Amino acid sequence: MELVNREERQRGLRETESESICEVGGWLRFSLSSALEYFSPFAARVAASQDSNRIKFVLGETASPSVPLTIAECDDAQFEYLCRDTCQKNANDLHLLVPNLRSLRSSCGLDNLSPLLAIQLTYFPLGHGFSIGLAYHRVVSDQRTFNYFMHSWASLCKHGELPPGLEPTFDRAVVLDPNGLEPILLNRFWESVPGSIIPAPATMCLGLVRSTFVMGPADIAKAQQWILAECERKNRPYPVLLSPYVVTCAFIWACLVRAQSEGLAQTRIPKGPMYFGFIAGGITRLRYRVPGNYFGNCVAFGRAIAQREELLGNDGVLVAADAIGQAIKKLNRDVLDEAGNWISDWEPIVGSDLHVNMVGSPKVDLYEVDFGWGKPKKIEENSIDVMRGISLTESREVKGGIEIGMALPKSTMDAFSCLFTRGLLDFSF
Template sequence: MADISKVKVTRKTHVKPNKKIGSQQCQLVTFDLPYLAFYYNQKLLFYKGGEFEERVKKLKEGLEVVLGEFYQLAGKLGKDDEGVFRVEYGDEMEGVEVAEAAAEEISIADLAVEEGTSALKDFIPYNGVLNLEGLHRPLLAVQLTKLKDGLAIGCAFNHAILDGTSTWHFMSSWAEICNGSKSISTKPFLDRTQARSTRVKLDHSPPPSNGDVPANGKKDPNLRERVFKFSEAAIDKIKSTVNANPPSDGSKPFSTFQSLSVHIWRHVTQARQLKPNDYTVFTVFADCRKRVDPPMPDAYFGNLIQAVFTVTAAGLLSANPPEFGASMIQKEIKGHNAKAIDQRNTEWEISPKIFEFKDAGVNCVAMGSSPRFQVYEVDFGWGQPEGVRSGSNNRFDGMVYLYRGKSGGRSIDVEISLEAPTMEKLEQDKGFLVAES
């Protein structure tokens, strides 16, 4: 790959909503608070061709408009008089940080590599920046980088104020405005207290800022990241294999997500060469918008996710057919209903614990993002992105991000972070790679 040290930031500005909104406060709720000690959530999209200055102008103007609805992203974190975290917005605030950069020796092909997100870190702001730092930093930072043959858009979102569903709602709305719409088609639902109104006082303060340092590679030189691209035919093959022996208890057939999940979980567990009695954990961050009572709209803006855990012995997972693990995943996801969500929230509120991104546990496979997100429909007026990737923040051994494949249909891109020896074994695993196009 080309030398990423040749990415040079040339200018930094701030973008505010293009209309007066006044002073606004929105309490963070139990669904938001556990992510305060995670890092900013990073996304990178890259597009072909175009005149860089014209595109930057269009993106900034569109951002001014869309922030009129998503004004929380132009605010800061704060605390009220009782120590309850909230999003605070005022017209006098500086808004979203926008950096412009040049990397004219680097091409889209360089960014589309399947190996290593750490190589992409210079294209996305706020590497190694904790969400808690949103007390004094913008809640959204954007970097627009001029490439040899296109444009890279790197975004860092404060994960304490929004999840993946809200992230892509914002991105598609921003693109909608840039593409000529006078207003966005779906406005965000901004009242988090409709989902959970409990007020939780927290004493956490941000540590000294460590600046823009890598959040994974330098701390753990043995961690590798790779993108495995599963074609539509490969996904169908995995799903049919897992569903070859359907559940005897009358459960629904295993979904595409459940089938792919158990495929990844089993093969990563085998590549780790665990002892038969070692426990292995599968974690999925489930969208709770339709699980809570009353249900929340799809446009709910915030975090409305919870981690759902499936645990078994490595020997049992490997020795049994794939439907064994798929059935456990299916059962745990199905059981995560309004009652379970409320119980989890109540327990947390009694004894709040702020998790760090790496607290998922040993021998874990954790699923983030979703192939349901319409990432390749984020068209700012110059076509779909050539690629969509996650940044280097919030990565640990076993972290997986799923994205819809660029080829469309049921194809899925799987970003996996693993310790180097495990990754090497996974790459050599024909049972895993048979599904890779």
Template sequence: MSSSPSSPMLNVVQVFRVSPPPSTVQNRSLALTFFDMIWLLRPPVHHVFFYDLPDVTMSHFKTTIIPTLNNSLSTTLQHFFPYAGNLIIFPTHSKKPEIRYVQGDYVNITYSESCNDNLDFNDLTGNHPRNCDKFYHLIPPLGPCVKNKEDDDDCNYTKIPVLSVQVTLFRNHGISIGITIHHSLADATTQNEFLNAWTSISQSGTDELFRSRNKFPFYDREVISNPRRDAETLVIALNVESLENREYQVPHLYGPTNKVRATFIMTLNMVNRLKKLVKTHFPSIPYVSTFTVACAYIWSCLVKSCKSDELEILIFAIECRARANPSIPATYFGNCAIPCVCISETSVVRNEGFIATAKLIGEELHKVLTTEGGVLMARAPYSKVNGRTMIGVAGSPKMNFYDVDFGWGNPKKQEIISIDYEGAISMNASKESNENLEFGISLPGTQMENFAQIFNDG
């Protein structure tokens, strides 16, 4: 957790190490592919889900909520074993990284209680600008990286946990569930499948419903096997450096910062008006997606809200499972998305606004999706990205994290806290309607005021 101010924010209630049920999972490993390796040294993903439980007490928290979450997580790990394992990175490029599960491995889950008025449940679950620092108390670190040595060949390696959970009680208000995931483990699609399984098991108390849906994780890496791409990506991901002589620790957010986060809603009516505007300017375009116009509008507002010339790049992921030829199973476990990078001069975006960004995003999408050899062969233009400020997009209109129901109803609010690392934005289906979009934005206070005015005036 982040460093505390003068008075503590949380009291730790209990800490558990949750493993799959005994003898249900044997020692296993899962090699990383080039999709996974992109994220090797990148920051983890942090989610926080808030649940409105006005009658929750410490007694109910200890006797009902804690056992339910522990037992359901244990059962879920039986099917999603990599979440209980560790990322293994070797100091040279001669051996590929892997997710390794050894019997006895576990997920660290911390139960705590808010004990400071600065962590106000109703304030945290609003859409208005809120201090980013407050959320850092609700997300757990992954845990320390450990240097180990292989027994068979005397090879050193770094072992890194891939999942950590923190559940925080706000007495007479509700609870939050903070989840931290190493991004090399899984993309948003796999994370969503894991959460769907965990919530289903939490609601019913068994995995019968999950089994009946026949949506088990697909672990076969051969469907995207590409040794040459794996080797090339590994060199890029590790910056052609050795981990042998440096202590690598997973990044974690901490305060103080001068940033606030706010939530903005884009309605279906607004999306349709933006689509119509694009088609008016470019009538030959056969299809304009919701994602294109939504990202274009947010990007143009961000550029206009900032006085510097640093906001030049927008980067987002393109899901590859259904687009590959042949297609990859929908339940494929891991990362299966390629980056699409849009680069523009800031002056162009400021002067031409939304139309310029929509045209650029549409052209880049078309270029990547029509690359000869299919999406699996598309490459990110690393040389153009390095050393320049980027705006990343986390999530998509197809993701609805408001369906994450552990048995207490849908979340009152969800936040992707990891957008704070590098100026990203989050996108998700809105709580009120799947047809509306919800954006999470993290900015310095003054810029947030400018952004909000530009967004609403537009």
């Protein structure tokens, strides 16, 4: 979801003192239609069939190409509140700004087709701004593809033309499946218990608050240096990877496990393995070349494992960094090696209050999407409260920084905030 300030206008759009809702909506609708001519699968419908073990896109006589578009208006006072990083927001507030999509399980057969993309434009009157709420099925695209689509839509709105190099290619034959993973994953999808992969929103968001935290380049560098110094001081091997992603995730994981444990008696703290699940880019990890503008979903699932008692110890950040680095290294060696287990590995993590589900990537530059009104004031990943996840995106204000989106019970959020702030000052765990 993107929140855009209408006062941050750029050249190319008509300047008037009385720019109306209809005028803004007209620009966005017209450019969306143009963008869908290039990214036509988003305008298709999905048909899922358990009998034939297939999920297919339908576009033609059976389903005319279209994207459901909702126009709404919100209390104007909410705009600045929703854009703030420094306050805790009710998790349910943002769901009013995003449309709903039916699940794949409810899209069985040609008589029960579901859209692949839905959009809601919500206006905040008196010139404050508007939000673009987006919901799409991951079966049609990953975040890399969706990022291309958003940049193309924005460029068509602002400039009337597509940026060079963003026109997608739809040749699915470029992604090979020599191990026959397609039927294995489809079978496991249909065999999974409903709600175990994507929980129902109504049951997941009650009592949660959302906050955004930022790690700047200086914070990340300090954390890297601290980890290396601690390894030398304790005569232990360095983690196999210490990228900004690994360092940020390790710090978040250690803070969160400790925050979850605060207020619990020592005897009530559950022991045993903790999982840290994340999505990794697949195109660059395949052993053959796939065009960068390939349209589709080409990602891998990674799962790091560490013992809870170790994450709670003084070496929690080191333990987390080593576990996450090892999981990434395994994907780098052979991205599809354990792909047949991805769904079963995912089920214990999604919706869990104990394990971590990381979504998004700081490499996706959604804050550079400009429809003609400047950068978005705030980008939120709505699914994190439903999925009990944590989102990462590039920072809007700090070049090279990472924004971290959290949705937690208030007591846990307060504890996490204190640990995060204190950890950035001295990394004393």
